Amino acid sequence: MWYKILYGLLVVVGGLAYGLLLGGISRKITARLHGRRGPTVFQNYIDLIKLIRKKTAISHGTMFFLAPMFRLLGGIGVLLLVPIVTKSAILSNFSFGGDLIVVLYFMVFGCLGMALGAADSGHPHSALAPTRGLAQMAGYELPFLISVIGLAIAHNTVSLGTLVSAQQGGILHWNLFQYPFLSIAGFIAMLGMYMAYPFSVVMAPQEIAVGPPTEYSSTFLSFMFTGRSLFGVGKYVLFMDLFLGGATNLLEAFVKTFAIFLFVVFITGVFPRYRTEQAVKFFWTYPVVIGLIDFIRIFIK
Amino acid sequence: MIFFGASLLLILIGLYGALVKRNLIKIIIGLSIMDTGINMLIISLGFVKGGTAPIISLKSLFQKNSLLVDVSKIVDPLPQALVLTAIVIGVAVTAMALSVVIRMYSVKKSIEIDDFKELKW
Amino acid sequence: MVNPVVIIAITLMAAFSIGIFQFFGKKFVRGVFWLTILFDFSAVLSIAYGFLTGKITKPIMVKIGGFPPPIGINLSVDRFGAYLAVVIFFIGAMAAYHWLNKGIDDPEPKALVLMLLLLLGSTGMIFTQDFFNLFVFIEITSIASYGLVASNVDWSSLEASFKYIVIGSISSTFVLLGAVLLYKFGGSLNMLDISSKITPSRYGGVLMIIAIMFLFGLLIELELFPMNGWALDIYQGANPAVVAILAGGIVKGFYLVFVRSAIYLKFPYILKIGLIFGLTTYLVSQFFAWKQKDIRRLFGYSSVGQLGLLVLAAGFYVGGGLQGIDKTYMLLAIVFFVLNHSFSKSTLFFITDLIEEKDIEKWKGVLKGNKLLKTLFSTSVLSMAGAPPFIGFWAKLFFVLAIPKQYFYVVVLVLLGAVAEIIYYFNLYRITSSDSENCFEIKGSIVPASMNTLVLLGLSFLSGYYFFLYTRISVSTNLLIMMGAAIIIYIFGFSRIFQWVLSLGILSYALYLFKNININLQGFFLLFILVGGLILVFATYPVSKKYSWSFYPLLIFSVLSMVGIALAKEWISLFIFWELMSWSSYLIINQGSKAKKASWVYLVMSAIGGYAMLSGIKLLTSGPNLVPGFNSTAMRYSTLSAILIFTAFLIKMATAPVHIWAREAYGESPDGFTPILSGILSKMGVFGAILTVVYLLPHTAHSSVILYGLALFGALTALFMALFAAFQENVKKVLAYSSVSQVGYILIGIALASSLGYSAALYHTVNHLIFKGLLFVAVAGIIYRTGTSYLPEMGGLIRRMPVTFLAFLMGIITLAGIPPLSGFAGKWLLYSALLEKKWMFILLIAMFASIVAFMYCYKLLHTIFLGQLRDKYIKVKEVPLPIAIVELVLAGLTMAVGIKPSLILDFSDKVVKSLGFYGPGYAYQGAHRIVSKFGYWNAYFMAVFAIGAFIIALVLFFLVKAKIRKVGQLDIGYSGEVPDSPESVHFGYDLYAHMRRAVSPFISPIMENSYKKVYNGIAAFVDYARRFYTGDLNTYAMWVIITLSFIFYIFYKGVF
Known part of the structure; x- marks a missing residue:
């Protein structure tokens, strides 16, 4: 039991390093796409260290204080619940027989924490962001659920481990190719989940400062930051497990998550932004229709 | 039979009066006619043509051969008794109706139905 | 025991001697009047008591003048005649007391004479065994009523009286015609005698015409649609005291005479009459009353509707082929209907006179001040609308149970009418119980209304007892005792904390009683209700002060009726407690200051559900098995009945198409009650739904x-x-x-x-x-x-x-x-x-x-x-x-x-x-x-996992160790300014405006609007349709003749 916790810590540290790196790469790529030089890929490490080294942290209240913990907890939780490398003692994490539904709900935990902290700051803009986020969430979750439920029914399981092992045996066994329409719906939903560009109104850096973390600074912000990075990695892994056949070794995991990451980043780089209701409407139409093709196929089968 | 028909006619005439006339007094008159018709009808029910009164007189008691009156010739006495009651009741109703009309007239100075349609729906 | 003739004779003597006594002064006249009433009342009471205890078993026959029937006139006092006479004299006494107390505008002795004549006439009408004598008594009654109706300050009473005179004369013409023709063709005037000479096979031709004429005359007096415009005008225009005795007593006399004549004449089509005229009258009046603005006319519509229902019940009782237990049930239903209507309606008419407002809208807030008035009014209205545990409820239940199954449509229509009745009665209740600045003075004595209500409560208790006695439904005595304890809480209305402690005590005691209950579906919900109830009632104390003193009794009542639902072993007892729960919760929700409309919607929806359930249960009953248990084998109808029963549960759960009551009722109900409403009460729908799916839905x-x-x-x-x-x-x-x-x-x-x-x-x-x-x-x-x-x-x-x-x-x-x-x-x-x-x-x-x-x-x-x-x-x-x-x-x-x-x-x-x-x-x-x-x-792993992850986060945080500085709430990054006030920067209104723009087509209240449209549509239609009663005497008279022609036509055509 105790070594599990140790492994967990290892995964968290590794995941954090990877997540920060991905963030840096993303900033770099986006900058290049925009014709800027952009910061170094290690910029996020620097930012994190800078934040941690700040001397004072301003607090607006109890919930404001607790929110970063919740955020971090959410990030750690999601990362540790998804199997990064199946059948690996360390990297299969705490995944268990019914983890798919758990992950879906646990993902909310961090967001909820962040949203509450933002609200407690007393800044109207930071409360605005969660409402946008929740609305958008109601948007992208529909196609996402279509693909998740479709896969669960198709493979008769709610366990990510089982889902991954069902996709073994060649690239064509991947759900990406087995259920292409479900996958398309899922990946479009993922763009919303990452608040990637057409759906980035939640954070909307230009209009409302920086969204939920408006009032956050120093240590608190560093926790938010860390949580977010971990959360991001967790979700990449989740999508890898769902659609790309999981990973049997660490390298495969890196390659696949990086591929998904690149997909997100490139789309982010080239799109303008939807308003919330436009995003919601978009999610409820095209990806849903696409996803339903496979969904109904599974239903009939 | 002619009584029967006539009384029915009277009832219908009275009914017509109550149904169609717009004047309160005329309606009461209609009701009275109807009453009369009924009374006549009752009488006609017991009527026997050429019959005698259903009275056993002292004289007839002492006549040997006709101790009892010819039963088939007796007019049924009950309807007559009923009619008396019915007439009394009819008068009472008419009186009551007329007194109500008097008070109605004292309120509105009118005895037309069209002026008494406050209570409705 | 007093000879019934003496009652009539003494009353007659007293009535006419008042003319002389008036010279001795007002008090003397009153004394004579009250002595007579007291004598009459105790006389009929002693007879009725004899019947009730079984000391008298056969009808009392009295020969007049020593002539035996059929030659002489005779009186006969049977069980129902005696009971009804008691009711008539009681209501009569109450009405007289009320009237005298308010002051009679006309010369008082004359009014008292008329009153005595009225009582005498109706008693004679009930007792007589002779058709012509019946006519005479009907006329005495009618003439006295004409006079009494006319004696009101309001001149519109004259109009009502005149209409009554004309229609009454037409009616008595038919009665007289029928009587004398019966004599001609039946050879006798004595009811028993004629009855022995008639066989149903003799019907057809002349006898049919005579019987129809005779009964038709009585039907006019029974205020059946479409010939009841005059009656409504009387209810509206006459003195409420007079109306109370007319509607509460005299009409019931006509009803008894009608039923008895139909039996003696062996009239074979009485059920058809009931189905055509009774049912139509009932339905039409219940709907016409919806938009009525005059409160007395509204009660008038209700009375007329009840009479229609009674005629329908008589149809089933006499001619519906009922036998055995069904027949007993129907008889009990009729008795209960009569008692309910007599006592509730007369109370209501008394109250209309106490308030002296006619327009319903002006009744706004009437009940706010006066506790006693509120209790009286609520009791009567609840009983009229058929709320348990009042007598009207048991009447309706017996009625529905007794109707033969092939007349299922009658059940549906009657229950539909009952919903319509609830709609307008509680629209009225909504108005009367709402807040208002109006100040009301009670003009007159509240004693008669209170006496009536006391009797009504006693009768309700008795009728409930009889219901359980006859149907052999098992019910937990403990539960009933605890429900009784709710009354004790009611009495302690002055001390809120005492009420609270008592309520908790009762619930704890209940929990203690049922602590060893077997955990099946019932046991599970029982514990759920009691434990949940205990916890949630505990929290009510601070907020309860805002609400009426009846908050706690009703609360305990509703929680205990939920216990009753969980303890029920048959569908019918489940229904009884279900209704108890619905009504008590309605009364609680109604206490919310803005909840009047919301609670009304809740009640109407509940009523629809409850009656759907009742009709579903009706389908489950068969033959002697009138009270099916849950396990009774699935029958032919069970899918339909499952759906009907399910409707009730869906409504209580407030799921999608029937959710419309939920938002407002939850939102506006008393804050202390909402947790119970949401946490426990709506779960009774869950309980019922599981029950239905498991036991009723064939798999x-x-x-x-x-x-x-x-x-x-x-x-x-x-x-x-x-x-x-x-x-x-x-x-x-x-x-x-x-x-x-x-x-x-x-x-x-x-x-x-x-x-x-x-x-x-x-x-x-x-x-x-x-x-x-x-x-x-x-x-x-x-x-x-x-x-x-x-x-x-x-x-x-x-x-x-x-x-x-x-x-x-x-x-x-x-x-x-x-x-x-x-x-x-x-x-x-x-x-x-x-x-x-x-x-x-x-x-x-x-x-x-x-x-x-x-x-x-x-x-x-x-x-x-x-x-x-x-x-x-x-x-x-x-x-x-x-x-x-x-x-x-x-x-x-x-x-x-x-x-x-x-x-x-x-x-x-x-x-x-x-x-x-x-x-x-x-x-x-x-x-x-x-x-x-x-x-x-x-779950355990997940909890440890989450707590562990949280601890890691916390430890990390303290490792970093920055100095935390707390700042004020307005100290935010606000474009370089400090905001003036919290309000200006609080984001609290319309949080999801963006989302609303995305989903606007889906969130318009489509269901609510369509319900509203249906309701408004019906209301507008009936509002228009009630113009049928034009107020024109000729039209009224015309409808009488049209109806008669219609009856003859359908008999001629042999439609029956």
Whole structure:
């Protein structure tokens, strides 16, 4: 039991390093796409260290204080619940027989924490962001659920481990190719989940400062930051497990998550932004229709 | 039979009066006619043509051969008794109706139905 | 025992001697009058008492003048005649007292003469055995009524009187015609004599015409549609005291005479008369009353409707082929209807005279001040509308049970009429119980109304006793005793704390009584109700002061009637307690200051549901088995009856197409009651739904379609209500929609009809009590402190109410189903159950609904507790202690169950087993692990995991160790400025404006509007249709003749 916790810590540290790196790469790529030089890929490490080294942290209240913990907890939780490398003692994490539904709900935990902290700051803009986020969430979750439920029914399981092992045996066994329409719906939903560009109104850096973390600074912000990075990695892994056949070794995991990451980043780089209701409407139409093709196929089968 | 028909006619005439006339007094008159018709009808029910009164007189008691009156010739006495009651009741109703009309007239100075349609729906 | 002739003779003598006595002065006349009434009353009472105790078994026959019948006239006093005479004299005495007390405008002695004549006439009418004599007594009664009706200050009474005279004369013409023709063709005037000469086979031709004429004359007096315009005018125009005695007593005399004549004449088509005229009258009047603005005419419509119902009942009793127990039931129904109407309606007419307002709108707030008046009015209205435990309810129940099954449509129509009746009666109640500045003075004595109500209460008790006696329904005496204890609480209305303690005591005692109950479906819900009730009632004390003194009695009454539902062994007793629950909860909801309209909608919906259930139960009964138990074998109708019964439960659960009452009723009901309404009361729908699905729905192919449809309803409910909740700005309305949405999940679980499904449903039932009880209780405390339930006015309360915030946060986490609290296990069970059945679309909608729910979850937390604290709430304190205790208890429960779901699942397992549904595919290992064939869920692990992760985060935080500086709430990065006031920067209104733009077509209240449209459509139609009563005498008379022609026509055509 105790070594599990140790492994967990290892995964968290590794995941954090990877997540920060991905963030840096993303900033770099986006900058290049925009014709800027952009910061170094290690910029996020620097930012994190800078934040941690700040001397004072301003607090607006109890919930404001607790929110970063919740955020971090959410990030750690999601990362540790998804199997990064199946059948690996360390990297299969705490995944268990019914983890798919758990992950879906646990993902909310961090967001909820962040949203509450933002609200407690007393800044109207930071409360605005969660409402946008929740609305958008109601948007992208529909196609996402279509693909998740479709896969669960198709493979008769709610366990990510089982889902991954069902996709073994060649690239064509991947759900990406087995259920292409479900996958398309899922990946479009993922763009919303990452608040990637057409759906980035939640954070909307230009209009409302920086969204939920408006009032956050120093240590608190560093926790938010860390949580977010971990959360991001967790979700990449989740999508890898769902659609790309999981990973049997660490390298495969890196390659696949990086591929998904690149997909997100490139789309982010080239799109303008939807308003919330436009995003919601978009999610409820095209990806849903696409996803339903496979969904109904599974239903009939 | 002619009584029967006539009384029915009277009832219908009275009914017509109550149904169609717009004047309160005329309606009461209609009701009275109807009453009369009924009374006549009752009488006609017991009527026997050429019959005698259903009275056993002292004289007839002492006549040997006709101790009892010819039963088939007796007019049924009950309807007559009923009619008396019915007439009394009819008068009472008419009186009551007329007194109500008097008070109605004292309120509105009118005895037309069209002026008494406050209570409705 | 007094010779009945003496009663008539003495009264007659007294009546005419008053003319002489008036010279001795007013007091003397009154003395004579009261002595006579007292004598008459005690005389008939002694006879009736003889019948009741069985000392007198045969009808008392009295020969007049020593001539034996058929030559002489004779009187006969039978059981019902005696009873009715008692009622007539009682109501007569009350009416006279009322009238004398108010002061008679006309010369008083004359009025007293007429009153005595009226009573005498009606008594003679009931007692006589001679057709012509009957006519005479009818005329005496009528003439006295003409006079009395005319004697009102209001000159419109003259108009009413004149109409009555004309129509009454026509009516008596027919009676007289019938009587003398009977003599001619039947050869006798004596009822028994004629009866022995008539055989039904002789019917046809002359006898038929005569019988129709005679009975038709009586039908006019019975105010049947379409020849009842005059009667309504009397109700509207005459003195209420006179109307009370007419409607409460005299008309019943006519009714008895009608029924008796029909029996003596062996009239074969009495049922047809009842079905055509009785039913039409009943339905038409109940609808015409909807838009009535004059209160007396409204009660008039109601009286006419009741008479129609009575004629219908007589039709069934005399000519409906009823036998044995059915016949007894119908007889009891008739007796109860008569008693109910006599005492309730006369009370209501007395009250209209006490208030002296005619326009209904001016009755606004009448009941606010006077406790006694409120009790009298409410009792009468409730009994008239057929609310348990009053006599009107038992009457309706007996009536429905007695109707033969092939006349099912009659049941449906009668119950439809009953709903219409509730609609207008409680529209009136809504007006009278609402707040108003109006000041009302009671003009007159309240004694008669109180006496009537006392009798009514006694009769209600008796009739309930008779109901249980005759139907042999088992009912827990303990429960009844405890319900009686609610009355004690009622009496202690002056001390709120005493009421509170007593209520808790009763509930604890109930819990103690049932502590060893067997855990099956009933036992599970019993414990659920009592434990939940105890916890939630505990929290009511601080907020209860805002509400009426009847808050606690009604509360206990509704909780105990839920216990009764759970203890019920037959459908019919379930129905009785169901109605008790609905009505008592209606009365509680009605106490909310803005809840008048909302509670009305709730009541109407409940009534529709309750009566649907009753008609469904009616379909289940067969032959001698009038009270089917739950296990009675499924019969031919069982799918239809299952659907009908299910309607009631769906309405109480407020799922999708019938949800329209929920928002306002939850939102405006008293704050102390809302947790119970949401946490426990709506769960009785769940209980019933499980019962129906298990016992009534035959498990065949087409039932699976029904079940799938139900699940779809449940899922759509869950989704749309969650969406609606996000756009509400009233905290209780948000939670209202939330409740309904959560119940949608439970419905899905039930519709699955699998072991996992039931487990999910039961688990979620308890879980919903925990978190929704918590949320509503917390909200009650917040409203108590801040005085507002409007979300945009709150904000920042976390600084003032940290305990409540903590509890509330836990409630929200549970609600959202986020692990590790107890909400997630329910979601997991439900989703597994759906996966097991492969109901993908339902699963999709259900899961999506839970995502949508996050919107309002966040909204609640943010707008109440976070953001900026307003200046006016700077000094707000933490919620009162009882509320805080309950919050913490419930928060502790959700944590405990979250770690150890077996706390609930142990029980629900037993229930699922007892239902015979323990299929494979669901196992449950140890205290924390639930296994389905798709995977497993370990609550304990999850809790440890979450806490562990949180500790890691916390440790990390303290490792970093920055100095934390607390700043003021307005100290925010605000474009370089410090905002002026909290209000200007609090984001609290219309949080999801963007979302609303996206979903605007879906959130318009389509259902609500269509219900409204239907209601308004019907109302507009009946408002127009009641112009049928033109107020024109000629038209009224014409309708009499048209009706007669119609009757002759259909007899001639042989339509029957």
